[in-house]
Amino acid sequence: MSTPEARLINLGITLPEPMKAVANYVPFVISGQHLFVSGQVSSTPDGLVTGRLGETMDLPAGQxxxxxxxxxxxxxxxxxxxxxSKVSRVVKLGGFVNAHPLFTDIPQVINGCSDLMVDVFGDAGRHARSAVACPTLPLGVAVEIDGIFEITN
Structure with missing residues (x-):
């Protein structure tokens, strides 16, 4: 069975340096057997992915x-x-989409992240989830997602 890191390589994904907190919070907290990761915004090594779904971005760009x-x-x-490999389960993702009021494909946008979790962790990547539209997000980003992960020592 391949490891999550091996699956990332097969997917052609190199993990970036983790983003620093931009306000008064920490990027993650470990409590018991759970890792809580603060909201991560849509960004690439070239910068933030900004825009509003249904206005300046289409569904594939949102995904x-x-x-x-x-x-x-x-x-x-x-x-x-x-x-x-210390992640034993993706427990829950919370997805927020910067969307025009008439854009309703919010769950399909967040599938861009959900599908990745399954690709990387297999069945352990299947998770509970929320997906909501927002009139704006920090820094004008298109999407923000936080996560809860079950971990092993």
Whole structure:
């Protein structure tokens, strides 16, 4: 069975340096057997992915923005744990989409991140989830996603 890191390589994904907190919070907290990762915004090595779904972005662009959030979540997990194999389950994702009021494909946008979690962790990547639209997000980003992960020592 391949490891999460091996699956990332097969997917052609290199994890970026984890993003630093931009306000009064920490990027992650470990409590008991759970890792709580603060909201990760849509960004690439080239900068923030900004825009509003249904206005300046279409569904595929939103899904890619959510995938970028997932990559950033994984970067925080790696920073917290040192090894993604210590993630035994993706428990829950909370997705927020900067969307025009008439844009309703919010769940499909967040699938960009959910699909990545399943690709990386297999069945252990299947999770509970919320997906909501917002009139704006910090820094004008298109998507923000936080996560709760069950971990092993």
């Amino acid at each position: 890619e923005a959510a995938r970028r959030c997932g990559i950033n979540l994984l970067a925080q997990c790696k920073a917290a744990l040192g090894d993604l």
